[in-house]
Amino acid sequence: MTDRQQGIGRRAALGAGAALLAAGATGARAQQQPTLRIGFLTDLSGPYKDITGETGAICARQAIADFNAAERGLNVEVLLADHQQRPDVGVGIVREWFDRGNVDVVMDVGSSAIALAVSGLVAERNKVHLNTGAASSDLTGRACNANTIHWPYDTWSNANSTARSLLRSGGNRWFFLTADYAFGKAMQADTTRIIEAEGGQVVGTALHPFPGSTDFSSYLVNARARRANVVAFANAGTDMLNCVKQAAEFGLMRNGIRPAALVAFIQDVKSLGLETAQGLTISESFYWDLNDRTRTFTQRLKPRLTNGNMPNMDHASAYSATLHYLKVASEMGAARAKADGREVVAAMKRLPTEDDCFGAGTIRPDGRKIHPMYLFEAKKPAESSGPWDLLKLVGTTPAENAFRPLTEGGCALINI
Structure with a gap:
């Protein structure tokens, strides 16, 4: 072996060792960080289980995977619960999540009556509500608050x-x-x-x-x-x-x-x-065959779709909202993100959105996510x-x- 080849070999070995050390450090940071918990409150058994439901949670988990959350030092979990189309059940689940489950974000929700009730509770507890399923425009109107963002569409x-x-x-x-x-x-x-x-x-x-x-x-x-x-x-x-x-x-x-x-x-x-x-x-606001980016997203998601469903705008919003939240949480650090939901939402409003489902977008001061x-x-x-x-x-x-x-x-x- 020539001196030059030996030098290259030594540099490669040193590089590999550095990469392993960096990977180990990233893993250690992820273990030291508190876990971010997303509570996915949805319809798992009723008339909207395919329109919202499990597919939305699958999309949220796809966003976590695409963001490489663990490699970025974030521990993230998605909890899934059925509100049964009943406001009392939905609010009860969210209270339990906040009191005992250490949940930081409530997502989906679907029903407008449940969403409005949950949005008020989230503001009271200073958590984050990323509504990716309900239709009521009151969420960014008379019932708006500094802890809620409304994603895909409204009335x-x-x-x-x-x-x-x-x-x-x-x-x-x-x-x-x-x-x-x-x-x-x-x-x-x-x-x-x-x-x-x-x-x-x-x-x-x-x-x-x-x-x-x-x-x-x-x-x-x-x-x-x-x-x-x-x-x-x-x-x-x-x-x-x-x-x-x-x-x-x-x-x-x-x-x-x-x-x-x-x-x-x-x-x-x-x-x-x-x-x-x-x-x-x-x-x-989303169709799987709309453009190259939506088709790419859908192909990436398909292996996870064991329920035979396909993504709609509610599901795509679960992906988009989770990805945007993780970008902000990564910048802030998990501990800080868990401590102040209003600060998280304010940062999400300042940062332009960008993803394969909706392309470039923004979030207005009233919490309305903007896209075509x-x-x-x-x-x-x-x-x-x-x-x-x-x-x-x-x-x-x-x-x-x-x-x-x-x-x-x-x-x-x-x-x-």
């Missing part, structure tokens, strides 16, 4: 995305089929304001009992009689699915009437099947190339126009 953004996109394509005569409770009425009110401001017209509305309606035929006949060219379903879950099925049976799409689900997910389209769902419009919203249309069966190839993009609302203006929400934080 205002979906109303805005759906109404503006359909109005631009000629959908100017709207009929609402609305669930007779707070969520449905809020969705209808938000959408109506946009329709009327843009020169469209609401030609009729029908309130249906909630929950448990099964026959929507009289409402759909009324929509056709009033010459609507858009029928908007201001409901969700089983009610919305039944509305779409019956709209297809009555041939509304064949008569030039566009069905619009104001809150729906790719899982709903999959459940309906394209023969029934074709032409249905839905708003999402997209209007998708369910494909015709002949247009689909596979089981989850279900949607085509028909409209985009840029990030700066996608969410309620900061000054209109009534959040007290913007005056601070």
Whole structure:
């Protein structure tokens, strides 16, 4: 061996030894740091278990793996619990997490009623609430606080995305089929304001009992009689699915009437099947086949998806929010991050967001995560190339126009 080769060998050995020492030091730092605990509160057994549920927790764990948390000196755990769609159960779980589980972050939540209650408790205990599932825009409006960030969408953004996109394509005569409770009425009110401001017209509305309606035929006949060219379903879950099925049976799409689900997910389209769902419009802020980055993320996630599901905007938000939280916690150090939830949220607002699910984004002072919203249309069966190839993009609302203006929400934080 030449002197030069011997020198290279010695340098390589020294380099390898240094790498091993560095790895050992990183591991030691991770062991010394307190554990960051994310409590993933979701629907594991009810009607939204595929829309939120276990897949969201899988996405949060994917973010931990992609961030290389252990190599960066962070111990991170994800705890999973079922709120059973009951506010008392959800709040009870979160209290237990805070009192005995040393949990720092509550994520997902899903139900707006539970989310609003949990958000108040999180502020009281100075923890972090990353809401990646609930729809209520009150989370960044009258009920906002300095410990909460609202990620994927809300009632205002979906109303805005759906109404503006359909109005631009000629959908100017709207009929609402609305669930007779707070969520449905809020969705209808938000959408109506946009329709009327843009020169469209609401030609009729029908309130249906909630929950448990099964026959929507009289409402759909009324929509056709009033010459609507858009029928908007201001409901969700089983009610919305039944509305779409019956709209297809009555041939509304064949008569030039566009069905619009104001809150729906790719899982709903999959459940309906394209023969029934074709032409249905839905708003999402993420679609697995939207671009190269969303496809790359989905391929990376697939080995973890043992439940046969695919990610939607709620699931993608669990990934995005966890990744952004870890970036801040890594900079602050785990001990400091555990000590002050308000400081963590303030730092998350200052730092621009960046990930494969949503690209570049920001978080406003009211806690609203900002990114584009997209209007998708369910494909015709002949247009689909596979089981989850279900949607085509028909409209985009840029990030700066996608969410309620900061000054209109009534959040007290913007005056601070």
